Amino acid sequence: ASPVYLLAEFDDAANLLAADPDATTISIDEPAEIPKNQHSRLQEPGREEDDELLGTDDSDKTELLAGQKKSAPFWTFDYYQTFFDVDTYQVLDRIKGSVFPVPGKNFVRLYIRSNPDLYGPFWICATLVFTIAVSGNLSNFFIHLGKPTYHYVPEFRKVSIAATTIYAYAWLVPLALWGFLMWRNSKVMNIVSYSFLEIVCVYGYSLFIYIPTAILWIIPEKVVRWVLMVFSLGLSGSVLVMTFWPAVRDDNRRIALATVGTVVLLHALLAVGCLAYFFDAPELDFPAPIIPAHNKTTVTTKSQ
């Protein structure tokens, strides 16, 4: 049968099921998902639906797919090109998926789909590094603006510190987590297992929410900053939790909870550490006025 007829058959199957719920066929889980899938790989509608239906049980298939893709030896350029095989709309979709976590849906299964990319993690980390450094610098400038002894410095050292911290977090924590999951997998048969690159991908995209958060942290109000922190931690933490809970839930209860707890704790530590180090605490005595007169007197004061 030609592909057009196959598509028609799937549509008919859906209609038939709606009409006759007792029919012994696989039920289609989320009709809302199908329009989104249609713009990714139109020539393989069956496989996309199978991915949705099987949910977390298709690790074999995705590992097969992953194995077929990366066949070039690791010393050739083509091998690394397979990690950048994403289009603009795919990157935007993945970013959207990390910011609006759908309850019950797994980020890796939904968006990565055995095509982990390194573009997102690398450039989101780079953007985050510079956003934190620039925002911290700007916020310190506005906070200390009224003081007569303040001389503005660009604080360039902090860029390298920010870069080290964020890139270490985005690569070493996934490495440790992957090693830990591999070790548990050898002891307990898990249905879900992730490759190292998929974990790096999830961590990289989950850091995206911190970019607008860092920009908003320029506002020198303690309450505002902590509310923003909790909000962004909640969003990205929930993406991480929903990704890793299926991977550990078949394990010993305590180990599963400890793993997920550690993931969230490290994520929170990163956020709190960045806020504490790069952003000076706003003192309540100086409400940081942005009056041109103050600006002139402050900047023209030469430091001794």
Added chain:
Amino acid sequence: FAGLADVSISEDIPVEGEITVPVGSHSPDEDYSTLDEPVRDTIMRDLKAVGKKFVHVMYPKKSSALLRDWDLWGPLVLCVSLALMLQGGSADSKDDGGPQFAEVFVIIWFGAVVITLNSKLLGGTISFFQSLCVLGYCVLPLTVAMLVCRLVLLAGSGTISFVIRLIVVVAMFAWSTLASTAFLADSQPPNRKALVVYPIFLFYFVISWMILTFTPQ
């Protein structure tokens, strides 16, 4: 073939033309002949090539001169002069000052290499050094902005000077980004253009930030 029987070349129309194949201008024979020329000619030729590329950057049209005859002299001169001009802001041992010479140098070259690798990994058809050449030459508007900023700071460092510097830096940042995008965007597959343009935007943003936050001691 019947219709061709009455086609004939008249005896008094001379047949003329060139049978020889024109030799390409980049043949190796020509390079050997530059050994005997005076040094001044060699230097002037390279300087003219660099100058022509500067003009191409300031008025970015879709010409392929920048891509075809790439060289890295221009980027080196621009990078060194920008790093030198950014130097005066942290001459003393104050810890949290502006970037040092080596930091500016590394940021520009390492940033350009990373962007080039990124565009090649995403499937771009441009070669490594051509991309480095374009990214380096498009730092020219920002070097001009740095010069202007230093001159404005000599006059004073109040709010007005800050506003002037802000406007100049923002304008030059937009110019740099648009110029390099005009040269580099065509070599990318169309559904990945934004993925390639964004790192270039980030790169020039960081350089603009370093220029804008320059404060003399």
